[in-house]
Structures are given as C-alpha cells and as structure tokens.
Amino acid sequence: MKTKLFLLIAFFHFTNNLTAQSKLSEIDKLASTAKVWGFLKYYHPQVAQGKFNWDNELLKILPKVEQSKNKEELSLIYLNWINSLGEIKKCNSCHNNHSNYFDKNFDLSWIQNSNSFTKEVSLVLENIEKNRYVGKKPYYAQASKIGNISITNEPEYKNKEYLKNVNYRYLSLFKYWNIIEYYFPYKYMTDQKWSDVLIEMIPKFKDATNEETYHLAIQETSAKINDSHTPLMVLNGVVEHLNGGDKTAPVRLTVLNDNVIVTRFYNDSLAKKNDLKIGDTIIKVEDETTQDIIKRMETFVPASNKNRTKFYTQQILLREYKDSLKIAYVRKGEIYEKYVQLYSSKEINFKIPEPLTKKFKILNDNIGYINMGGIRIYEVKEMMKELMNCKAIIFDLRYRPHGTYRYISKYLNSNRTEFAKLLVPDVSYPGRYTWKQTKYTGVGKNNEDYYKGKVILLVHGKTQSHSEYSTMALQTAPNSITIGTQTSGADGNVSRFNFLGGFKTVISGIGVFYPDNTETQRNGIKIDVKVVPTFAGIVAGRDEILEKAIEIINK
Template structure:
C-alpha cells in the first residue's frame, strides 16, 4: 500500500512539475511565434481586420499571468477564438508546375507539447490548412520578388518600454522567420536566437541597450547585406561628429595594414604611410578586437566581417587613439590623431584617385574597372578592347548595371547563369524556385580572347551576381579571394524612425542550385593580398591575372 501511495505521489509531483517547468523566456518566445503565425496565416489578421500590434500589447499582461502550460494555452486559445471563426476552405492545392524550396519552412513548433495543449495545437494546424489566400495586409513583394513591409506603424515606439521592445523583437523575428531566404544557413538556429534575445530585449535598461540588442539580432542573420544604422535621436548625439583615421586599412593575419592614404596632409602629420602595420588599438590586440566584435558587426563570412570591422575600430568620438605599430621587428606605441574628414580632404583623396574606366595594359591586355564603367561607356569599351588578347574585368568594387551589354559581347550564345528562390505569400515560409535566368545572345562576333574576372571581399551583391553572369562566357577565369557572400535583391525598412536595417530578400543560386550566400563566388585561382605585397606596392590579384594570361596557367 505504501508503495502504491508513493507512486501516486510521484505521479502527482511530476504532473505539477510538468505544468510549471517552462520559463518566462520560453513562454514569450512561444507567444512571439503564435503572434507572427497568426499575422501571416489567420484569414482575418492577414487581411488587416485587426490592429495586430495593439492586440499583442493587450495580450502580454495575460501571458505574464499564465503560470502553467494549460493556463498559457488557454490564453492563446481564447485569443484565437476572439478573432472569429476560420472557415474550413476547400483543400488548398499546391501548384503542380511549381518547384518548392522548403529548407526554411518549419512549423513543427506547433506540436510542442511542453508549451502547447493538444487543443491549441489542433487550432493552429487548422489555421495552417485554411490559411489566408488573398493579398497580405502586412507584407507584399516588389521588383525581383523580395518582400516589402506595408501597413506597419511604429511611430509611437518607446525604447524605454519593455512591451515596445518586445513588439519590435516579435515583428523582426517573424519577418525573418517567414521571409528571409537564407534562414537555414545561419550559424545559430533562429529559434535559439529568439530564446536568447528575449531576455536581452527585456533587460535593456536604456535606448543604447535596445540599439545594441537590435544590432546583435541583425548580426545573427550572418548576412553581409544586413546592415544596421542607428539614427541620432538624442540632442547630445546630434552634436557629436565621428572622427576617422586618415587612411584606409585592411586586416590581415590579425594585424591592420594601411592600404591607402585618404589625406596626404593629415597622414603626414602623424607619419602614417602605406604598408604600416598596426598591432594594437588602445592596448588591445587586433586579435582580441576581432573576437569581441563578432556579436555586433555583420558579415556572411569571415572575409567580409573583417572588411566591415576595419572602419568602426579606427573611428570614434575621441580626438586621438593609442596605436601600436610593428616597424623593423620592433613594437612602437604612439598617440595618433583622428580627424573629421572635411570636403578639402575628400577632394584631395579624389584628385589622387582619378582612374580610367578602361584601358589597354602592356602586351595588348584590356582592363575594365567595373566600379567606374557606366552603361553609356560600354560601346566605347567594346570598340577599344575588342581586339585585345585578353580582358580583365575588375569586380573588386560595386558595378553599375553593365552586365547585360557586356555579357552580350562576351557570349557566343544564350546561357543559363542563375536561379532564384522567392517567397510564396500564400504559404509564408515556403519559397518557389524560379526558372533559370538567361544571359548573352547568339553572337558569332563575340569576344574571342581570354576573360579574367577579379574578385575579393569587396565583391558584394550585384558584383557577385555579375561575376556569375560573366562566368558563362566560353573562356572565363575568376581570380582572387572569397567574396562577400550576399547575393540577391535587398529588402529594407526604417519603420522605427530611430534606425534603418535591411536584409537579402531573395535566394540566389547557380543553375545547378549550388549556393552563393555565405560561400561567395569561388575563384578558379585563389589569391590573397599579403602584408608584404601591400608594403611593396603590389596588386597581387591583378599581378596573378597578368601572369595567368601570359603563362596560360
């Protein structure tokens, strides 16, 4: 009898434990998912029949009060019931001639028995099966198929309000959950990110904490497009001006190398020269700085992360900075001035940087700076370079939409070069494969020489896409280092007037459906810039291209 009684007590204890064994964070994360799901799936919510942000703010106190799974689930069930009946629709048939991409699609959380009752799970599944099929109220697509937010209003956003901060977190997390094409490629699972971010947003003590939290959230996308700008909103911030190091730099082997002087006069004042090696900033090693900024500086890969890190660590509101230099095997520290880059300094830099859009190098080799070439310049470029034995297209920059005209010149016939995934607004979270895009045309008079494309971490987005396009030509070789790994039209928003952010909006793949996101454009011949090369004034990637053209290997 005692044994039976003990078993009964244990069963009751386990039952009580199971009813309370979920944290406030898990509860809010689950609420976020349900709120976002209803926003895009519930026929009346997705149609815009409710002020959905207001509904969330009204529901949060009830969510806080729920102490057990059953209480929590009942709050959500009552909320769903209050939205009105969801009519059972004729089974929604998927289009037969459409190929779906489902690596992002995951509604398995609906069946989470630790958080949701069986009755709630059934209600959510029913809504999925009878989801909204009209024009979404809060989201639409434009241009190439990437999403555009609409009918969102955050004009009353208050960063000092916990509920306001959660509202922003919920909105952003669900936007990425359903409409970021590369969610499946993130370093950390997006569900895990939500649970980790909830307490960070809740505990933000001031505006700066909130903006830091948002920056950390956007960095979790692992997307080189996912920039985050904070607008000055405080009077004291508006009066501040950021000061800069008077040179461009590059991080190589845990060191910062000066690559270009932005103002001869300013650099001369502190004896800054191309090739200088910086090993510490304010007594921190560059390796330490690289490590500690991982959460707040974005990048699809390490190469672009390091590029993105270069400016913020050599700028700030102070007037000077302590730098340690490595010179002739000796470490030397000195105070260096930071400057506001005035127009006089910019003009000085621009004058020194005047370049030709295209030219013929030694040995009848053409060179095109794709960052300078405009569509109107393409006919002249073709006329001048069409009889060269090779053309080097330098894509270590951002091009100006010249791919079509150049591709028609390079290719002898039309070829597939890219395929996309685009969001399906009738089934949020699912994506459709597009038909392959074609480049080039029938052209017996196409360019017959060697084609070389130069790339590095500066090769971002349209530049990567252009490299894919040029690769289809009969005799193309890509030379350089890993590109930025963010290839696809951008979706951006600044609904909350205190900041602006964006993300890659469509998936971009090779015709065989291999990824470019995070990976970047893989060079046929890998060449990395070295400290020694910079100090010797060499362009090692260009030099390797010239060597390849002459040696044909």
C-alpha cells in the same frame, strides 16, 4: 499498510511530475507567444488581411501570458484569443501546393510541441495552416515584381515606447524574428538556429532599458542572420564602439591574416605629423588587442563571412568621438606605443578621386582592361568594338558595375546561357519558397562572332550584391577565369524595414544560386584562382590580383 503508503507516495510523485512538466518558464511563454503571434499575423485569414491592430493585440495579451502559471492556462489564453479573431473558413485552394518548393527554411513543427501547447491548441493552429490566407495582397508582406517581399503597414513608434515599456521591446524583437522566420531565404544558413536566437535574445531585450542597450540588442539580433546586406543601425554617439565616431586617424587600414596594417594615407602631412608609416602593424587600440576587437565585433557586425567582418572592422578601428587614441604598433620588428591624433573629415580634407577619364584601356601585350565601375550601358558597344581584337579582356568587378552585364555578355557568348536561379518567398504559404528564372537570370544570344579570347574577372571582399551577380553572368563566357579573394556573399534584391524606433534594416530578399544549386550567400561567387594579398605587396602598393591576371594571360 506498507502497500497503501507506497501507493500514496507514488500518487504524489506522479502529480508533482505532471505539474512540473506543464510548468513553463517566462522565456518559454514569451517564445511560444512570439511564434503564435507571428504565425497568426501571416496565416490567419482575418489577421493577414489587416482587420486587427495586430501590434496592439500582442500588447494586450502579453500581461495575460505573464500571469499564466502552466501550459494549460497559457493554452487557454491562446484558444480564447484565436476564437476572438473570427471564423476560419475552408480554403479550397490551400492544397494546390507547388511541386518545386524549396523547404529548407520551412518549419512549423513547433505547433506540435506538447511541452508548450495542449493538443487543442495544436489542432487549431494546424487548421489555420490548412485554411490560411491566400489572397494576392497580404496586409503585412507583399511580393514585389522581382519576388522579394515589401514589409508594409508597420507603425514606426517614434516616441521611444521601447524605453518605457518592456512589452514594446518584445514587440520589436517578435516583429523582426517573424519576418526572418517567414521571409528570409537564407535562414537555413545562419550560424545559430533561428529558434535559438529567439530564446537567447528575449532576456537581452527585457534588460535593454536604455538607448545603448536597446541598440546593442537590435544590432546583435540583426547580426545573427549573417547577411552582409544588413547595415549597422546605431546612432552617432550612442554606441561608440560600434560605429567608430566622427573623427579618424589620417590613415587607411587593411586586415590581413588578423594583422591590421597601415596601407594608405588619407592625408600625407597629418600622417607624417603623427609618425605613421605604410606597413605599421597596429596590435592594440586603447590597450585592447586588435584580435580581441575583431572577435568582439563579430557579435554585432552583420556579415556573411569573416572576411566581411574584418573589412568593416578596419574601417572603424581608429575612429572615435574624441581627439586621440592610444595605440601599440609594430614597425620593423619593434613594438611602439603612442597616442595618435584624430581628425574630422574637414581637417583631413579627404582627396576626391579624379574623374575616371579612361574607363577602359589596352595594357601592354594587347590586354584589354575594363573598370566595371566606370562603364555605363550606352558605352558598352563602343568599348567592346575597341577591345574585340585583344588577346584577353580583364573585367575588374572590384568596382561596382552599373547594370551592364547583359549587354557585355552579348559579345562574350555564342548563345543564351543561364547563370543563376532565384529563390523567392511564397506569400500565400509563408516560410515556403519557389524557384524562379527570368530574363535576368540568363545572358548572351546566338552570335558566331563572339569574343574568343580569355575573359578574366577580378573580385575581392568588397565585391557584393550586384557586383557578385554580374560576375556570375560574365562567368558564362567560354574562356572565363575568376581571380581574387572571397567576395562578400550577399546577393539578390533586398527587402527593407524597421525595428521599433525607426531603426532601418535590410535583408537579402531573394535567394541567388548557380544553376547547379550552389549558394552564393555567405560563400561568395566561385573563384578559379585565389589570390591573397601579401604584406610585402600591400606595403609596396602593388595590385597583386591584377598582377596574377596578367601572369595567367601571358602563360
């Protein structure tokens, strides 16, 4: 009798465990659906050609997913869905893989997850991978000539469907998540594992039932790719603490070692009226410490590194949609509190910089100086002719250049030198990337009369994208020295697309690496001499990076 009782208890324990193992949470079901939907979108031969309204397919299947009670029921839904999409024909060219794949981003291991799928589903998905769509023009993602993808044929949803139906919000999240999953070259460098981002954001999109919470959800999601190319997407007045506002204090701020310092006046008389002085250190805004504000902004600001987050924060810290802000600040060791008035752009009357009449010049001690933001291609020849006899030339890349790096490098190099290698997505095998070099990844030509003096490159936190790429090119000069602070860490051509609702976003669409495989993304470009501006230097209005350059030249 005892033996029978023991066997009966063991049977119920086994069956209960079996049921528990196959049961899935709501988030688990939605996450697996997001992955299956995105995989089929880019891999399935019929879907990838655009033969289905794929958004609508997701909207139709989500109620069924919600009603499923366990892995077996959910897997049956997936199997019926996939079977309805048409035959998977054998792909004879799918096995012609590149030998130089970069696979740090590639991960289809979730297909074999036995906690989410039955063996039948895993086998079907595996078969689709082996016989995927390999046409030259996928319907949803096409490669540009340079190599970054263009997201195509995506509806805009301008009627705010995302506020009326939670499944449209899931659609918004799933679209973005899968674009990053398969076409963001730096996915492997994000702070948070990308599959974990999906799990975290599903409940946030579920609860995003109004304009502000939806905007916060899409902004937080985009910030998680840690890419300075990505902009803020909020609308004016909707999420005020993200985009600042339409009024600002009449001063410019700089964040230095987490201290927020007044470094310039936008309008001298208005700054004087508010008793603001160069060197004032803002420690609180509306009773919140500036350190806490910077920390809070990290959740929503898309930035490749912390320096870029601070740069954005200093731009919006004293902006709002009201007439004044309460601040606390330190001046000469004493703490003060006050309300500062905020002004519109018209009231401040921002000074328009005078036209750059001298784009290059010769400084004392026969040192050439070039503002890279002022020089155009047609001016390079005359400029270099005038500066070739200088003992050193300073190229200031703190100003965005205009495609001149290839033309300037002809004067700086004795032969052609490769300075970069590119990583581009393979649209025939989504999630995989190949190395690429073009005429734009090398500079210089055979030139015995190349410039033999010191080449000094100045950079800082606003040096981004084309500025970073140009710096890499000029670093090939034999006597180059790069001086400054960490650059933005967002390099390569961009890909543009929208979240549901027409909210435009951008990602770095190409990976840019040094020839030795060092990443520029997030890290910024290589710096030989690091110069961090000081409080005293900022208050005095000194250009400490330029000063260091001149010091090194004259050693």
